[in-house]
Amino acid sequence: MRTKTKPKDPFCQRIRELIRRIPKGKVATYGHIAALAGNIGGARQVSWVLHSSSRKEQLPWQRVINSRGTISLKPGYGYERQKALLEKEGVVFDIQDRVDLRKYLWKPVR
DNA sequence: AACCTGACTTCGG
């Protein structure tokens, strides 16, 4: 793996843009991003783009979490790293390691 | 071309 998803793909570009627009202290879900990028149901695809672009493009991938409001990464594989980054931005995790999406979910204007 | 895998989502029990 680790191969880069086609950087030419409109989806990739759109997704990367959306993620860049996520303000500090806010988060978005994969499904949300996918839908905004015009690819409803392509939540999994969003993860691929992040995997391939986050490192090169230095995207705020930490602001993208799953619909449950939790981090999907496994402990030892980025989980702690992402949590730390978010907490540093002001995002609060409850006792169950969940984020209050009602409060932190990014609602793009337009 | 076929099958596998993944930082997901949703539905049913």
Place this chain on the structure above:
DNA sequence: TCCGAAGCCAGGT
């Protein structure tokens, strides 16, 4: 509300 199974999309092998 939690858990398991099915459904989804695209890239990798």
